[in-house]
């Protein structure tokens with residue numbers, strides 16, 4: 594008899610969506626294996642200072658993010674508008690910011706209440722409560738090998754403990770189907786497949802840089818939204834310092850763990866220096882702080898904490914290569930969505946695999962697609 598278990602590799606938004614859909618709509622037994630000691634992947638809504646800071650994804654565009662909106666609604670995650678009332682700032686030369694009359698920087702962007710990471714957490718909670726003993730999440734478990742066994746009747750998934758505790762210990766589990774919901778290039782570098790994946794799929798995986806893995810976000814937490822009081826929206830753009838774009842991260846003010854904060858994007862060499870850490874990162878942080886002080890009068894008095902997250906330093910996100918600047922990435926390549934991998938017992942998810950690649954919408958769509966495939970594969974009447 595073939596095993597009825599579906600193993601989901603990765604508890605980011607795509608894996609959490611797949612697990613939720615399998616548990617609630619396909620009645621599958623599900624085991625989620627996550628390498629980090631937390632869920633959410635590129636959705637991370639903390640960072641210290643007791644604040645809800647979106648240091649990974651931040652925005653949803655409701656007119657476009659239809660699948661994301663439906664999933665949010667299903668598990669009760671609300672959205673809030675991105676604050677954008679007041680004067681924006683532009684910095685065209687170092688230390689010379691210019692304040693503009695009140696105008697909007699954002700169009701329809703909204704934020705997930707409680708931070709973007711609330712969504713995968715809620716999806717996994719809902720999966721657990723729907724499936725009971727048929728659902729399990731194991732964190733700090735990195736998958737290293739996926740092999741077709743028993744004459745094609747099952748897949749054997751090998752994983753090892755990482756992080757803390759029994760590090761290096763290997764374990765194996767037999768599944769009827771495996772959903773790999775991790776960045777394709779990272780998977781191509783870290784996971785071996787037996788038999789090898791078809792060349793077009795392996796090539797497309799290696800040619801899909803991990804979306805935004807070469808960026809960083811820097812946050813400045815304040816004791817009050819001092820910029821609002823002075824008529825600023827908190828939105829800024831700059832060609833002169835490490836923070837290229839800055840915005841008001843205080844959408845949850847009044848809610849639990851919400852503190853006023855300005856957050857900004859660092860990219861290119863500045864993001865790479867932040868990922869290097871130590872003195873290199875401290876130098877970028879000093880320049881970023883000087884930008885905030887110059888752009889928003891009162892920052893020197895009100896900013897209490899600063900923090901950053903450089904995704905290039907994250908073992909379970911980063912990749913080799915030029916990232917978003919690569920000339921011909923294979924995002925959304927049809928070979929990434931092949932239904933025939935390992936005889937149909939393996940399906941790839943992850944935002945990079947979708948036509949609508951890159952954003953949370955792609956992650957959700959890929960998770961739903963993968964769950965549909967795995968559910969069909971294991972259905973009593975299925976292939």
Ligand SMILES: Cc1cc2nc3c(=O)[nH]c(=O)nc-3n(C[C@H](O)[C@H](O)[C@H](O)COP(=O)(O)OP(=O)(O)OC[C@H]3O[C@@H](n4cnc5c(N)ncnc54)[C@H](O)[C@@H]3O)c2cc1C
Pocket residue numbers: 602603604605606607608626627628629632633634635636648649650651652653734735736737774775776779783784804805806808809810904909910942943944945951952953954955956
């Ligand atoms: C700085 C930044 C800003 C962004 N801004 C936005 C935005 O405003 N709006 C938007 O819609 N999108 C945005 N995005 C993109 C969005 O975050 C991603 O599309 C989405 O989170 C991807 O989800 P995923 O599940 O496909 O991948 P991930 O979130 O990368 O999840 C993959 C999971 O797999 C795990 N994993 C990796 N390898 C293994 C292994 N071998 N074994 C077990 N587990 C493994 C990882 O730890 C991770 O938890 C942004 C991303 C970044 C980094």
